[in-house]
Amino acid sequence: MKYKRICIGIISALLPLALHAQTENWVYRYNGLGNGDDGARSTAYGFDGNIYAAGYSRGTSTDFTVIALTNMGDTNWVFRYNGPVDATDDAYSIDYGIDGNLYIAGGSYFTVGRATDFTVVSLACSGAERWVYLYDGGGSALDIAYSIACGADSNIYAAGNCWTGGGHYWDFTIISLPPSGPSANWVYKYDGPGSEMDNSDAAYSIVYGSDGNIYAVGKSYGTGTWRDFTVVSVTSSGAERWVYRYNGSANLDDVARSVTYGGDGNIYVTGFVRNSNDDIVVVSLPSSGPPANWVYLYNGLGNGNDAASSITYGLDGNVYVAGYSTGSGTYEDFTVISLTPTGSERWVYTYNGLADTTDMAASIIYGLDGNIYVAGQSTGNLGGSDFTVISLDTSGTERWVYRYNGPGSSHDDASSIVYGSDGNIYSAGKSYDSGTLYDFTVISLGAVGIEERDISLTSKFFYIPSVFTDNIPIRFSEPCQRPLKIILCNIYGGSVFEKEYPCTPSSLTLKDEKITRLSSGVYFIVISSDGEKYYNAMKCIKLL
Secondary structure (H helix, E strand, C coil), X not given: CEEEEECCCCHHHHCCCCCXXXXXXXXXXXXXXXXXXXXXXXXXXXXXXXXXXXXXXXXXXXXXXXXXXXXXXXXXXXXXXXXXXXXXXXXXXXEECCCCCEEEEEEEECCCCXXXXXXXXXXXXXCCEEEEEEECCCCCCCCEEEEEEECCCCCEEEEEEXXXXXXXXXXXXXXXXXXXXXXXXXXEEECCCCCCCCCEXXXXXXXXXXXXXXXXXXXXXXXXXXXXXXXXXXXXXXXXEEEEEECCCCCCCCEEEEEEECCCCEEEEEEEEECCCEEEEXXXXXXXXXXXXXXXXXXXXXXXXXXXXXXXXXXXCCEEEEEEEECCCCCEEEEEEEECCCCCEXXXXXXXXXXXXXXXXXXXXXXXXXXXXXXXXXXXXXXXXXXXXXXXXXXXXXXXXEEECCCCCCCCEEEEEEECCCCEEEEXXXXXXXXXXXXXXXXXXXXXXHHHHCCXXXXXXXXXXXXXXXXXXXXXXXXXXXXXXXXXXXXXXXXXXEEEECCECCEEEECCHHHXXXXXXXXXXXXXECCCCCCCEEEEEECC
C-alpha cells in the first residue's frame, strides 16, 4: 500500500511568500506486504525525469526494494527482491547508468546457514529485472555492497566488504561489473596490515573520478592502531594505484564515510577519527595519491563525539560536509561545515531541533541553483525525531528548514537527498505510523520560492540538445543585452568548461578542446545571467 499527500496551491496566492520560501510538493509513503518496518536508504533522479529510491520493506521477511515515482509522486512500479533464501535482503545504494538502466547495491541471502552475499541488481527503467549478481566471500559471514557508482566508461563499480577467512576475515572490497552483467569484470580486495582476530575492513562509499580511476573509502585494521580511516584508488581494470590510511591520536576506530571527486581534480573524504572523542575529519588527497594535501579536524562546542556522513564539492569550488557535532549541551546537533579547497574553514552551521536532543545530518548536495541542501533528522516537540531537510546559501545562512512528522509521531528520518534537473528536491528515508510501523518514505520539496521561479531565462527561452559529441549547439528564441555565463559540469558537480558572454546571442556553439576531450558520460549545463540565480540544467550524454 502507498500513501501520498500532495500540496496544491494557486500561484497568485503564493506570491506574498518570502523569497526563499520552501514548499512541500508531495509526501509518498509505502507500507510493505508484511506490515513491518520499511525504509529508503538511497535515491536517484533519472535522466527520464523520474525518481528512484532503494531500501528495504517487509514481506514474509525483509526484501531488497526499489520504487520508481513520477516527479508528481505517483507510483510507476515497485520492485521487491527476496533472495534465494527467505531471509533479510537490503538495498543500500542506487545509481542511474548512462545506458538508462538502474544499478542497486546491497546484500541478500543466498544459502541456508550462511549470511548475506554482496549483491548488485540491475533493473530497466520499466522495473523489469535485467540481472542479479551475488558474490559469496565464503563462510557464514556478512558480505554487503554499501555503495555503487556508474562509470563514464559504462562499467558498474560497487564497494563494500566480503569475508575472506584464513586469518584475514572481512576485506575492503570493490567489484566491477559490465552493464550487461552478471559476471564480474574483476574483484579487488584490500586487507589492512593488522592481523587481529576481529579484523574488519570495509568500504562505505565509492566514486568514479573524472580521470577514469576509482576511489573508495572506509576502514581497515592497522597494526596497533585499531581500525584506520582508509582511502583506496584502483584503475578501471582493478589494479591498485595507492592506499591512504589515517590514524587518530587515540589508536581506536577511525572511519571514512563519504568521498567526492572535486572539479579541481582532488579527492575529498570525510568521516570521523577518534582523538579524546570522535572528531569530524576531512582529508584532501591529490588524485595521484598520498601524501594528503591537508587534514581538517572539527571538535564540536561540547567536546563530545562528532562525525560526518556526507561530502560534496560545489560548483563554487568549495567543499561542503554534513554530519553531527556535540553542542554546548550533551546532545548532537545537525552540522554543516564549508571548507575552501585549501582546507580553510569558511563557516560552521549547526541546528538544534525543537527539543534539545539528537539531531543529525545524513546527506548533502550542492544544488544547480547554487544553494546547499541537507537531509537528516532532528528531534521534534513530541520527543521523536522528524524527517528534516535544511537549505543554506553558500555563505552558510539558513534559507529554510523543513520538518516532516509522520502519522505516528515517532522516529522519522531522511537518509538521502538529490536535486532534480526540474529544480525540485527529492529526499528519501522512513517515517512512522502506529498502524504500519516504519514506512518507506520519499518527499519532494520546491527548492526555491515563487519569486525565484518567476524568471525570464526558462527552457522556453533556449534549446539545448540532450546528446552531444564534440560541441554543444545552443539556440535562443530571442537575443538580449544581458551578460550570460555558461558552465558545463560533471555529475559530481565539478566544472569542466566555463565561458562568459557580454550579451545573449541568437545562437552559439560550445566548442572547446576541454569539451572535445571529455569522456563518455553525463554532464550538466548551467546557464546564468547578470549573476542572478537564473538557471537551467540539461542532461547531456557524451558519445564515443
